[in-house]
Amino acid sequence: MKVITQSKKVNKAWLNEHVNDPYVKQAQREGFRARAAYKLKEIDETMKLLKPGQVVVDLGSAPGAWSQYLRRKFAVGGAAVGELRGTVIALDLLPMDPIEGVVFLQGDFREAAVDEALVALLTGRAVDVVVSDLAPNLSGIESTDAARISHLVELAVDFGVRHLREDGALVCKVFHGSGYGQLVKLFKDTFRVVKPIKPKASRDKSSETFLVGMGLKSR
Secondary structure, eight states, X not given: OOOOOHHHHHHHHHHHHHHTOHHHHHXXXXXXXXXXXXXXXXXXXXXXXXXXXXXXXXXXXXXXXXXXXXXXXXXXXGOSSSOBSSEEEEEXXXXXXXXXXXXXXXXXXXXXXXXXXXXHHHTTOXXXXXXXXXXXXXXXXXXXXXXXXXXXXXXXXXXXXXXXXXXXXXXXXXXXXXXXXXXHHHHHHHEEEEEEEOOTTSOTTOOEEEXXXXXXXXX
């Protein structure tokens, strides 16, 4: 007799939901590597963040859906290939398949060598927008996960403070729960304008949301 464990039931339910997800289907049709592209799209369209000619850094970029969206945003006619009116630099610990026009740095952005490589690519320019879809491997232990999430957000904010122009913006994934209030405070202490956004492409039952900070306060 075949026994279906609870975990198998959960995995089957998730797979079924994923396959039938309208954003997954749309991503497949439009050539995006993940449904996450539509989260950034809604954030961008809501906040009017991205404009041709900007310098944008994508933290935690793999598998590359956000970088794909950025690339198309800066392309003539929204094309996936061809001329790019802007600079997109992607960073991740994990490898990422190439995206035409996007410069990819593999490594830990906290390390001096990676930061030096980024500075060299910037050639003296400040960054207009930093987008971060960074998320830790979750353990299921709330206190541990909250600490890991907070740490990544703090790192993204520190990165933004070091590299953003004064009127630049940071988009960062956060999760509701323990520590969320402190992260909102961190954003409000750092940026002149702060707005939380939960895009429609974020699943209803997911606790993820995104904080957008615009305009650095005096440093």
